[in-house]
Amino acid sequence: MSTNVWNGEHRRIHMQEVGTRDGLQAECAFVDTQDKIALVNALSDSGVAKIEVTAFVSPQAIPALRDAEIVMREIERKPGVVYTALVPNVRGAERAIDARADELNLVMSASESHNLANLRMTQAQSFGALKQVASLARASKLPVDISLSCAFGCPMEGDVSEATVLHWSQRLIEEAGARGITLCDTTGMAYPSQVARLTAMFIEHWPHTELTLHFHNTRGMGLANVLAAIDAGANRFDASLGGIGGCPYAPGASGNVCSEEIVHALECMGYDTGVDLAALIAASKRLPALIGHETPSQIVKAGRRLDLHPLPADFAAIRERALQRDAASAEPRG
Amino acid sequence: MSTNVWNGEHRRIHMQEVGTRDGLQAECAFVDTQDKIALVNALSDSGVAKIEVTAFVSPQAIPALRDAEIVMREIERKPGVVYTALVPNVRGAERAIDARADELNLVMSASESHNLANLRMTQAQSFGALKQVASLARASKLPVDISLSCAFGCPMEGDVSEATVLHWSQRLIEEAGARGITLCDTTGMAYPSQVARLTAMFIEHWPHTELTLHFHNTRGMGLANVLAAIDAGANRFDASLGGIGGCPYAPGASGNVCSEEIVHALECMGYDTGVDLAALIAASKRLPALIGHETPSQIVKAGRRLDLHPLPADFAAIRERALQRDAASAEPRG
Numbered sequence: 134m135s136t137n138v139w140n141g142e143h144r145r146i147h148m149q150e151v152g153t154r155d156g157l158q159a160e161c162a163f164v165d166t167q168d169k170i171a172l173v174n175a176l177s178d179s180g181v182a183k184i185e186v187t188a189f190v191s192p193q194a195i196p197a198l199r200d201a202e203i204v205m206r207e208i209e210r211k212p213g214v215v216y217t218a219l220v221p222n223v224r225g226a227e228r229a230i231d232a233r234a235d236e237l238n239l240v241m242s243a244s245e246s247h248n249l250a251n252l253r254m255t256q257a258q259s260f261g262a263l264k265q266v267a268s269l270a271r272a273s274k275l276p277v278d279i280s281l282s283c284a285f286g287c288p289m290e291g292d293v294s295e296a297t298v299l300h301w302s303q304r305l306i307e308e309a310g311a312r313g314i315t316l317c318d319t320t321g322m323a324y325p326s327q328v329a330r331l332t333a334m335f336i337e338h339w340p341h342t343e344l345t346l347h348f349h350n351t352r353g354m355g356l357a358n359v360l361a362a363i364d365a366g367a368n369r370f371d372a373s374l375g376g377i378g379g380c381p382y383a384p385g386a387s388g389n390v391c392s393e394e395i396v397h398a399l400e401c402m403g404y405d406t407g408v409d410l411a412a413l414i415a416a417s418k419r420l421p422a423l424i425g426h427e428t429p430s431q432i433v434k435a436g437r438r439l440d441l442h443p444l445p446a447d448f449a450a451i452r453e454r455a456l457q458r459d460a461a462s463a464e465p466r467g
Numbered sequence: 468m469s470t471n472v473w474n475g476e477h478r479r480i481h482m483q484e485v486g487t488r489d490g491l492q493a494e495c496a497f498v499d500t501q502d503k504i505a506l507v508n509a510l511s512d513s514g515v516a517k518i519e520v521t522a523f524v525s526p527q528a529i530p531a532l533r534d535a536e537i538v539m540r541e542i543e544r545k546p547g548v549v550y551t552a553l554v555p556n557v558r559g560a561e562r563a564i565d566a567r568a569d570e571l572n573l574v575m576s577a578s579e580s581h582n583l584a585n586l587r588m589t590q591a592q593s594f595g596a597l598k599q600v601a602s603l604a605r606a607s608k609l610p611v612d613i614s615l616s617c618a619f620g621c622p623m624e625g626d627v628s629e630a631t632v633l634h635w636s637q638r639l640i641e642e643a644g645a646r647g648i649t650l651c652d653t654t655g656m657a658y659p660s661q662v663a664r665l666t667a668m669f670i671e672h673w674p675h676t677e678l679t680l681h682f683h684n685t686r687g688m689g690l691a692n693v694l695a696a697i698d699a700g701a702n703r704f705d706a707s708l709g710g711i712g713g714c715p716y717a718p719g720a721s722g723n724v725c726s727e728e729i730v731h732a733l734e735c736m737g738y739d740t741g742v743d744l745a746a747l748i749a750a751s752k753r754l755p756a757l758i759g760h761e762t763p764s765q766i767v768k769a770g771r772r773l774d775l776h777p778l779p780a781d782f783a784a785i786r787e788r789a790l791q792r793d794a795a796s797a798e799p800r801g
Binding site for chain 1: 471473475583587588592622624625626660662664684687690691695721735736737766769772773777778779782792
């Protein structure tokens with residue numbers, strides 16, 4: 134069978150874990166600092182390519198991540214894993230650099246309304262601020278990834294045009310000097326046709342820029358979107374352990390795509406994620422005790438596809454009775 | 468852009484609703500007969516191609532569907548919609564024929580262990596019984612669909628070989644005379660590579676047999692499996708309103724793929740499901756009151772992708788403050 138998206142044929146897919154940042158920041162419970170460190174270490178051991186460890190934001194704004202410095206400093210650094218952190222501004226970047234982040238992740242929105250509502254700045258203001266942070270990172274020789282929120286639609290404005298996404302991507306890459314761009318499906322509006330088209334256009338324009346796709350499973354299209362992006366040439370995906378991280382616009386709906394669900398599916402399909410799925414599932418099973426509730430992970434609930442179940446206890450008797458019916462009907466009926 | 472699976476280009480996909488049978492039989496609550504009839508009528512109006520209305524089984528075995536005759540007789544028949552019913556044996560077939568089912572849906576398993584555990588018969592015994600039912604249906608000029616459970620894996624045996632699935636498909640089509648075959652992913656073990664391969668093989672062998680794919684979303688691969696099957700040539704899918712219908716092997720995990728999630732995704736992608744999505748969602752929203760709990764439907768929770776949200780109440784003030792910062796920084800600093 135020819136190479137197609139349904140058959141991974143050992144193609145490498147880079148899994149980037151966002152649970153400890155995007156996930157935990159949405160939780161009510163404060164997860165103990167040592168537990169966070171242990172969780173990041175477990176994720177490192179599982180073989181993910183990148184971990185968004187934390188965010189260097191105001192402790193008042195996001196108290197759940199008020200221990201960003203300690204976490205970033207005290208995690209074990211596993212060679213080959215990139216430890217990144219979200220930074221909203223120059224102050225955050227300075228803190229992240231001090232704490233030895235490998236990469237800074239900056240953010241603005243492809244939608245003016247969402248940028249204002251979420252970041253309290255116009256897009257032009259955000260872009261100006263990003264350039265300052267990027268130049269600080271450059272001075273420290275740190276690579277910058279810029280996350281473009283609402284790249285597949287804005288919950289207030291609706292569709293965001295491909296031209297708009299490409300316009301901002303161009304400015305972020307060529308003017309701000311981003312090494313990587315993450316196209317974020319912030320509220321789960323992406324659908325596969327759009328993902329395939331936009332991913333192909335992006336890669337055609339910037340083949341040497343590290344492209345990440347960040348999908349939410351809000352409307353059940355997460356894995357399909359990952360596959361559409363792979364088919365168009367992408368190989369880096371954000372995902373969240375246990376699928377934690379909600380969407381404020383859809384209470385009760387899933388947030389980030391679930392790391393172990395994506396890895397499970399891709400490994401079934403023959404892709405090489407580099408991830409030890411059993412280790413990832415074990416890490417995910419720690420979450421409920423830390424956050425105080427179950428996660429949406431279907432793999433934690435159902436197990437892997439070949440985690441088998443025992444035969445019913447009375448199976449031998451069922452089989453015996455069935456076979457006796459054959460014997461009975463084979464006898465001459467008199 | 469060339470035709471590919473990500474772009475539906477108005478290709479017709481037939482949606483077959485199984486919520487009133489596969490879904491309701493798994494519920495603890497008995498749904499009032501008139502409510503069932505109203506639900507089937509709402510589904511008819513939504514434009515689905517086929518509805519598995521009920522099952523003609525022993526009322527002791529499945530009390531939730533003990534009103535099969537009344538429901539099947541009293542629903543409104545919409546031209547173009549096929550009203551099918553599950554029948555386990557000759558007695559069930561006689562009842563379904565009396566109640567004017569358009570089609571009989573029979574079932575056996577591709578796995579001997581699952582067949583014994585679930586149906587208390589060997590596969591050979593089930594096949595013999597199916598042939599009897601099929602010949603009764605033929606005498607009444609009713610078409611027969613046969614559902615092959617565990618076609619993508621057995622929760623007790625593990626992988627089921629493609630050769631086994633093709634063997635039973637052949638016997639069901641060529642010896643038992645099935646007009647249609649449903650390959651059932653009974654416990655959510657299907658994955659896209661397997662689905663694409665098996666679907667292609669099936670269609671190559673039996674291009675004129677009506678093939679249905681019946682997926683569960685147990686491990687989050689439901690939509691991806693639907694797309695893999697479409698890419699391989701399939702165009703008929705079972706799905707359950709609200710995603711109701713559990714999997715006894717994975718408590719808490721999703722069961723059947725959710726009708727409105729599949730229709731939403733396919734319509735976003737430009738496929739023609741013939742379904743009025745708003746009507747389908749409205750029907751799904753009736754379910755919690757009938758079954759006494761929320762459904763797993765992500766579309767009911769999150770809305771369609773372009774169901775937009777209002778700007779924040781203080782949006783004008785946010786914007787004003789942002790613009791004032793520009794004005795302030797434009798002034799000479801003294």
